[in-house]
C-alpha cells in the first residue's frame with residue numbers, strides 16, 4: 001500500500017480545503033469547508049443557507065448534493081439519486097460517476113474520501129470512534145457492487161481530533177487496540193488517547209488498499225477547524241466534506 005501524508009496547509013485555500021482524489025485529470029475532487037464558513041449542519045427537514053452558499057461558491061448546484069443524517073454507524077449507502085436518501089440515516093455515501101455530490105459533516109470525527117478508479121465510483125465516509133470500521137464496510141460494498149478489489153481502491157483520511165486532544169476511558173482504548181491494532185490508542189501523560197488516523201490506517205493496511213493519503217491536522221488544536229471537544233456540544237461547528245466527480249464541480253467556480 002502506498003502511504004503518504006500532506007499538511008493541511010498545503011491543501012487549504014482560504015476557508016476551504018480542496019484536493020484531487022488522484023493524479024489523473026478525471027479524478028474526483030474533495031472539498032472540506034473550514035470553521036470560518038460556519039455550521040454546515042444537515043437535517044432532512046430544515047434548510048441551511050450557509051451550506052447552499054458554500055456549494056454554490058464551489059460551482060455545485062445544491063440539488064446535486066447528497067446527504068443523510070449521521071448516526072455514528074458503519075452503514076454505507078450506494079444511492080442512484082437524492083430521492084433514495086429522504087429521511088435516511090447512515091454514515092457513508094458512494095456513487096457512480098455523475099452529477100451527484102456525496103457529503104457528510106464532521107467536527108472531530110474523521111472524513112474519509114474513497115475512490116475506485118476502474119468503475120469511477122467515489123464517495124465520502126464519516127468515521128468517529130463508534131463508526132470506526134466503516135472504511136471496511138465501504139470497501140466490501142465496492143466489491144459487492146463493482147467487483148472492486150481492495151488493491152484498486154484509494155482512500156484519503158481527512159483531519160480529525162488527534163491523539164494530542166483525544167483522551168478516552170481505558171475500556172475504549174482497549175477496544176480500539178484489540179480491534180484496530182496497538183497503534184490505535186496509546187497511554188501518554190497518564191491518559192489513554194485515541195488515534196483515529198492510526199486506526200483507519202491499520203484497517204486500510206489490513207485490507208490492502210492501493211493507497212492511503214492522510215491529511216495532517218487536529219481539529220481540536222486548530223481553531224480554524226470545527227471541533228466538538230474544543231467548542232462544546234452547544235456551539236460546535238460542523239464542517240462539510242464532499243466528493244465531486246471530475247472537473248464538473250469547478251466549472252462555475
Ligand SMILES: [Zn+2]
Pocket residue numbers: 161162163164165166218219220221222
Ligand atoms: Zn490536538
